[in-house]
Amino acid sequence: MRFLPETFISVYNHSKKYYYYDKKIQGGIFMGLTIIGSNLCGDTRKALKALDEVNASYEFLDISNSLDSLKVFLKERDTNPLYGKVKEKGTIGIPFFVLPDGTETFSLHKVLEVVREDESKI
Numbered sequence: 001m002r003f004l005p006e007t008f009i010s011v012y013n014h015s016k017k018y019y020y021y022d023k024k025i026q027g028g029i030f031m032g033l034t035i036i037g038s039n040l041c042g043d044t045r046k047a048l049k050a051l052d053e054v055n056a057s058y059e060f061l062d063i064s065n066s067l068d069s070l071k072v073f074l075k076e077r078d079t080n081p082l083y084g085k086v087k088e089k090g091t092i093g094i095p096f097f098v099l100p101d102g103t104e105t106f107s108l109h110k111v112l113e114v115v116r117e118d119e120s121k122i
Helices: 042-053 066-081 081-089 109-115
Strands: 009-013 015-019 033-037 057-062 096-100
Touching: 015 096, 033 042, 033 066, 042 109, 066 081, 096 109
Parallel strands: 033 057
Antiparallel strands: 009 015, 009 057, 033 096
């Protein structure tokens, strides 16, 4: 479960974009797949396209389009041990995925496995 900034967020489902105020989503918590990335990033665009192709619903925090999303990303990058190697390499570390069960990963392959395994998880 991920707490989100109190602002508009984008929730995508089947290539359609819906806007919700996050307080209306389970008391401020989005209960599905969350992706932190940027539409300027080729890897992020590839991930979004792959998820759209399997009709996965997800919340996309676009760090290049929203300061609130950027703040969420920076907090994650500064405090999450998964970002240790990313910072050592000097890379950004997107896309970053948070599964509904709280599992965090950089692996699109892992996310797609979960989606295909049990579509109700996403």
